[in-house]
Amino acid sequence: MSxxxxxxxxxxxxxxxxxxxxxxxxxxxxxxxxxxxxxxAGLAAIRSQLVTVVDASVAVGxxxxxxxxxxxxxxxxxxRFAIGVDRVIDVVDDATxxxxxxxxxxxxxxxxxxxxxxxxxxxxLLLDPARxxxxxxxxxx
Amino acid sequence: MDxxxxxxxxxxxxxxxxxxxxxxxxxxxxxxxxxLDEIFRFVHTVKGSCGFLDLPRIAALAHGAExxxxxxxxxxxxxxxxxxxxxxxxxDRIAHLTAALDPDSRLEVPPPASDADLIAALDRPSAAIVSxxxxxxxxxxxxxxVPLLEALMAQVSDLxxxxxxxxxxLAQRTDxxxxxxxxERLSAIVGDLRDSVTRTRMQPIDRLFSAxxxxxxxxxxxxxxxxxxxxxxxxxxxxxxxxxxxxxPLIHIVRNAIDHGIETPGERAALGKPSTSILRIAAHQSGxxxxxxxxxxxxxxxxAALVARAVAAGVIDAGRAATLDSASASQLxxxxxxxxxxDVTEISGRGVGMDVVRANVERLGGTVAxxxxxGKGLSITLRAPLTLSIVTALTLYVGTQRFAVSRNxxxxxxxxxxxxxxxxxxxxxxxxxxxxxxxxxxxxxxxLGLVAxxxxxxxxVATTSGQRYVLAVDAIGDPQELVIRxxxxxxxxxxxxxxxxxxxxGAPLVVLDPVALADRAGVMRTPVVTEPPVTSAEVPTxxxxxxxxxxxxxxxxxxxDRLIEVAATDWTSCGGRAFVKVDGVPMPIARCxxxxxxxxxxxxxxxxxxxxVLPLAxxxxxxxxxxxxxxxxxxxxxxxxIDGVSHALLDALTLFDGIATPxxxxxPIAAIELEPTPWAxxxxxxxxxxxxxxxxxxxxPAAELSIxxxxxxxxxxxxxIALARSADGGPEVARYxxxxxxxxxxxxxxxx
Numbered sequence: 001m002s003x004x005x006x007x008x009x010x011x012x013x014x015x016x017x018x019x020x021x022x023x024x025x026x027x028x029x030x031x032x033x034x035x036x037x038x039x040x041a042g043l044a045a046i047r048s049q050l051v052t053v054v055d056a057s058v059a060v061g062x063x064x065x066x067x068x069x070x071x072x073x074x075x076x077x078x079x080r081f082a083i084g085v086d087r088v089i090d091v092v093d094d095a096t097x098x099x100x101x102x103x104x105x106x107x108x109x110x111x112x113x114x115x116x117x118x119x120x121x122x123x124x125l126l127l128d129p130a131r132x133x134x135x136x137x138x139x140x141x
Numbered sequence: 142m143d144x145x146x147x148x149x150x151x152x153x154x155x156x157x158x159x160x161x162x163x164x165x166x167x168x169x170x171x172x173x174x175x176x177l178d179e180i181f182r183f184v185h186t187v188k189g190s191c192g193f194l195d196l197p198r199i200a201a202l203a204h205g206a207e208x209x210x211x212x213x214x215x216x217x218x219x220x221x222x223x224x225x226x227x228x229x230x231x232x233d234r235i236a237h238l239t240a241a242l243d244p245d246s247r248l249e250v251p252p253p254a255s256d257a258d259l260i261a262a263l264d265r266p267s268a269a270i271v272s273x274x275x276x277x278x279x280x281x282x283x284x285x286x287v288p289l290l291e292a293l294m295a296q297v298s299d300l301x302x303x304x305x306x307x308x309x310x311l312a313q314r315t316d317x318x319x320x321x322x323x324x325e326r327l328s329a330i331v332g333d334l335r336d337s338v339t340r341t342r343m344q345p346i347d348r349l350f351s352a353x354x355x356x357x358x359x360x361x362x363x364x365x366x367x368x369x370x371x372x373x374x375x376x377x378x379x380x381x382x383x384x385x386x387x388x389x390p391l392i393h394i395v396r397n398a399i400d401h402g403i404e405t406p407g408e409r410a411a412l413g414k415p416s417t418s419i420l421r422i423a424a425h426q427s428g429x430x431x432x433x434x435x436x437x438x439x440x441x442x443x444x445a446a447l448v449a450r451a452v453a454a455g456v457i458d459a460g461r462a463a464t465l466d467s468a469s470a471s472q473l474x475x476x477x478x479x480x481x482x483x484d485v486t487e488i489s490g491r492g493v494g495m496d497v498v499r500a501n502v503e504r505l506g507g508t509v510a511x512x513x514x515x516g517k518g519l520s521i522t523l524r525a526p527l528t529l530s531i532v533t534a535l536t537l538y539v540g541t542q543r544f545a546v547s548r549n550x551x552x553x554x555x556x557x558x559x560x561x562x563x564x565x566x567x568x569x570x571x572x573x574x575x576x577x578x579x580x581x582x583x584x585x586x587x588x589l590g591l592v593a594x595x596x597x598x599x600x601x602v603a604t605t606s607g608q609r610y611v612l613a614v615d616a617i618g619d620p621q622e623l624v625i626r627x628x629x630x631x632x633x634x635x636x637x638x639x640x641x642x643x644x645x646x647g648a649p650l651v652v653l654d655p656v657a658l659a660d661r662a663g664v665m666r667t668p669v670v671t672e673p674p675v676t677s678a679e680v681p682t683x684x685x686x687x688x689x690x691x692x693x694x695x696x697x698x699x700x701x702d703r704l705i706e707v708a709a710t711d712w713t714s715c716g717g718r719a720f721v722k723v724d725g726v727p728m729p730i731a732r733c734x735x736x737x738x739x740x741x742x743x744x745x746x747x748x749x750x751x752x753x754v755l756p757l758a759x760x761x762x763x764x765x766x767x768x769x770x771x772x773x774x775x776x777x778x779x780x781x782x783i784d785g786v787s788h789a790l791l792d793a794l795t796l797f798d799g800i801a802t803p804x805x806x807x808x809p810i811a812a813i814e815l816e817p818t819p820w821a822x823x824x825x826x827x828x829x830x831x832x833x834x835x836x837x838x839x840x841x842p843a844a845e846l847s848i849x850x851x852x853x854x855x856x857x858x859x860x861x862i863a864l865a866r867s868a869d870g871g872p873e874v875a876r877y878x879x880x881x882x883x884x885x886x887x888x889x890x891x892x893x
Contacts, residue, residue: 031649032542034589035635043641043649048302050641050649052629079629134631 006089006124010062013124015117020129024088027071051082059132061108074129081133095119146242149190153239156183171220181210198256199238205260206231227262234259297338298624302643304331346424347375349384360399367406367417374424379431390498394435394521402439402519431525438518444470471513475499536618539586540593548620550655552601562599573599573611577765582611583662608659621645625652683766685788687758695781695788702747712738721754731755731796733776751800810835811846832886
C-alpha cells in the first residue's frame with residue numbers, strides 16, 4: 001500500500017502518487033509568459049527556486065482555474081514545475097488502485113489519468129503529473 | 142619567442158603528452174624495456190632540435206639521458222628504479238625548461254648547476270632526486286569532471302539566490318548590527334565564491350588553438366601545400382566545455398580550407414598568388430558570444446560546380462538553381478552530402494560535411510556564416526555562446542510586466558520625451574529617429590502581444606548577428622546580475638526567450654533573446670563580412686561644451702574617452718604643466734584650458750595612447766558635426782555653427798602637443814642601434830630579453846641600455862655597451878662570445 005496525495009482540480013477529487021511529487025507549497029505571484037501554451041500559467045518563485053506554473057484545470061480541459069493558492073511541486077526532466085490545485089484534501093495510505101477501463105472519461109481526463117483510486121471517502125482519479133505538464137491532447141488556446 | 146623556438150616548445154610539449162604513458166609503465170616495471178624506444182626517440186629528437194636552437198642546457202640533459210638509454214638498449218646496463226627515477230627527473234627538467242622558454246609562462250628557471258646533479262644521477266645506483274614536477278607548485282592542477290563543475294555552478298547559483306532572498310528578509314526584520322555585519326561578510330564571500338566558480342569554467346581558447354600549428358603543418362605537408370598559419374585572439378576566454386565542443390567543427394573547417402580551398406604552390410604561382418598561402422584564425426569575444434573566423438586566401442567555393450552537384454544530388458531542382466544568387470548558392474555547402482570536390486581525399490573525405498559542422502555548432506546555440514570570394518578565398522565564421530550562465534541584464538518594463546535583456550545587447554537608452562529620439566509610424570511599420578539615425582523600431586508590447594501605454598523610452602539594441610533596432614518600452618530598471626536558467630522545453634519552444642531568472646527582488650523574470658525578437662520582427666541580419674570595413678563618409682560627432690573661460694567649444698567625439706567630475710583639491714602643477722588626479726593618478730591638463738583649480742565637469746580626451754583632461758564649465762551635448770569653417774591656428778581646427786552659435790572645434794594635434802606617450806611596458810627598454818642582422822635578432826635580442834629588457838631596434842632616447850658599435854661610439858658610458866667586431870680591431874667583445882655578452886648585459890642591468 002502506497003501513499004497518495006488527494007487534491008481537487010477543476011472541482012474533481014484527484015490523486016497523485018507521493019513518489020511522483022516533491023512537495024506541496026503555497027503559490028505566490030505568477031508571472032505570465034507571452035505566447036505560452038494555454039495550460040502554462042507562468043513562472044513563480046517558490047523557496048528561492050524558479051518553477052513553471054501549470055494550470056491543471058486547463059490541462060484537463062476544464063478552462064482556466066480560479067487563482068490557485070496551493071501547488072504540487074514536481075521535478076520533471078531537470079525542470080521544476082508547480083501544478084496549481086484548487087485545494088489539498090488529504091494524504092492517504094490505504095487506497096487501492098484499479099484500472100481505468102470501467103470509467104467513462106473525457107479525452108482530456110483520459111490523457112492525464114492512469115488509474116482509479118478507491119479511498120475510504122470515495123473514488124479519485126489517479127493522475128500522472130508528467131502528463132499534466134505536457135498534455136498530449138492539443139489544447140485550444 | 143621566435144617562430145622556431147615556439148615550434149620547438151609546442152612540439153616538445155606534444156611529445157611529452159604522448160610520452161606520459163610510456164614513462165608511467167616504465168616506472169611501474171623498470172625491467173620492461175618495451176616502451177624504452179619511445180623515450181629514447183624523445184630525448185634524441187629534443188637533443189637534435191636543441192642543436193639548431195642553441196639551447197645548451199636542454200641539449201646537455203637530453204644528451205645525458207640518451208647515453209644512459211643507449212646503454213640500456215645495448216644491454217650494457219640494466220634499468221633499475223634509480224635509473225627510472227633519474228630519467229623522470231631529466232624529462233621533468235626538460236619539460237620545465239621548455240615551458241620556461243615561453244616568455245608568458247613566468248616560470249622560475251632552476252639554476253643551471255642543478256642540471257649536472259640530474260645528469261650525474263643517471264650514473265648513480267640510487268639517488269634522491271627532487272623532480273621539478275613536485276617543485277613546480279604554481280603549475281599544479283587537478284582534473285575535475287565537468288558534471289561536478291556543473292553541479293558546483295548550479296549550487297553556487299542557488300546560494301546567490303538564497304542570499305538575495307535572505308538579504309530582503311533581513312532588511313525588513315532586523316536592526317541588529319551584529320547580524321547585519323555578519324550577513325554582509327557572508328554575502329561578500331558568496332559573491333567571491335561565485336566569481337571563482339565561474340572562472341573555473343573558463344579557459345583561454347589557446348587550448349584549442351595550440352593544436353592547430355601541428356594540424357596545419359601535417360595537413361599541408363601531406364597535400365604538398367605551403368600554408369602559413371596566423372593566429373589571433375588566443376587569449377579570449379571561453380567555457381572549457383565549449384572548447385571541447387568547438388574543437389571538431391574547427392578542425393574540420395581548417396582541414397577543409399587546406400584540402401579544398403588552398404591551391405598547390407604551382408597552381409598559386411600560375412594564378413599570380415604568393416606560393417605560400419595564409420590561413421588566418423582569429424578569435425574575438427563580442428558580448429556573450431565568441432566568434433572564430435577562419436579565413437583563407439585559396440580558391441573559394443566554385444559556385445557553378447557546387448550548384449551542379451546540388452542539382453545532381455537532388456538537393457535542389459535545376460529551375461530553382463538557375464535563379465540562385467551567389468550568396469544563396471554558397472549556402473548549398475551546408476546541404477547534407479555535398480562537397481565541391483568529386484574525389485574523396487584522405488584529409489577531408491571522412492563522411493563529415495559542412496552540414497554536420499553547422500548542425501553541431503547550432504546545437505551549441507551558435508551559428509556558422511561564410512563569405513565566399515571566388516578565386517580569392519573563403520571566410521567562415523563560427524559563433525558560439527560563451528555559456529556564461531551569469532549575465533548583467535537590464536529590466537524592461539512593458540505595461541504590468543517586465544522582462545530582462547542582456548546589457549551586452551543594449552547600445553543605449555534614449556528618452557522619447559525630450560526630442561532626442563522620436564518614433565514615427567510609416568506604412569504600418571515604425572521607425573525610430575535617434576540623433577538623426579533611422580532605425581527599425583518595435584513596441585516591445587506589440588512583439589509580445591501585450592497591452593501597454595504609449596512607450597516613453599527607446600532602447601537601441603545591437604545583436605551579435607548584426608541586427609540593430611529600437612525596442613520601445615515604458616521604463617527601464619537598474620542593471621542586475623542574473624543567473625540565467627533554461628526555460629522548460631514547452632516554453633523554450635516559443636523561441637523568443639533566452640531563459641528565466643530570479644531578479645534581485647526575488648520575483649521571476651523572463652529573459653528576452655534579442656536576436657530571436659529581431660528575427661520575429663523581421664529585422665535584416667547584416668552578413669558578417671571579414672573584409673576590412675570601408676570607411677564610410679559618416680558624419681562625425683562632436684561634443685559641445687562651454688569652456689571654463691565661457692567660450693563655446695567643440696571636441697571631436699572620437700577623442701572623448703569619458704566625462705568626469707574633478708575637484709580643485711586634486712589639481713597640482715609641476716614642470717610648467719598642470720595636472721589633475723584621475724583615479725588617483727595625475728593626468729595632464731590641456732594647455733589651452735589651464736585655469737585656476739576649480740571643482741567641475743571635465744572630459745578625458747585620448748588619442749589612443751595619451752590621455753589628458755579638459756576642464757569645462759558645462760557640458761552641453763553630443764551632436765553631428767556641421768560643415769566646418771576651417772581655421773587651422775591658435776589651437777582651433779575649425780569653427781562650427783551649432784544652433785546658431787559659433788563653436789571652436791579644438792585641434793587634436795595642439796591638444797596633445799607635448800604630452801609624452803606613456804611607456805606601457807613595465808620592463809626597461811634596451812635599444813639595439815645596429816642593423817637588424819640575424820645575429821642581432823637571434824642572439825643579441827634574446828639575450829637582452831632574458832636579462833629583463835624590452836628589446837627595440839634603432840636609437841631611442843628613452844632606452845635604459847643602448848647597444849652600439851664601439852667603432853662609431855668610442856668611450857662607452859654607463860647604460861651603453863659598445864660592441865666591436867673583431868675585424869674592426871675592437872677591444873673586448875667578440876660577436877659570438879655569448880658568455881661575455883651575457884655578463885656585460887647583466888652588469889648593465891644591475892647598474893640600472
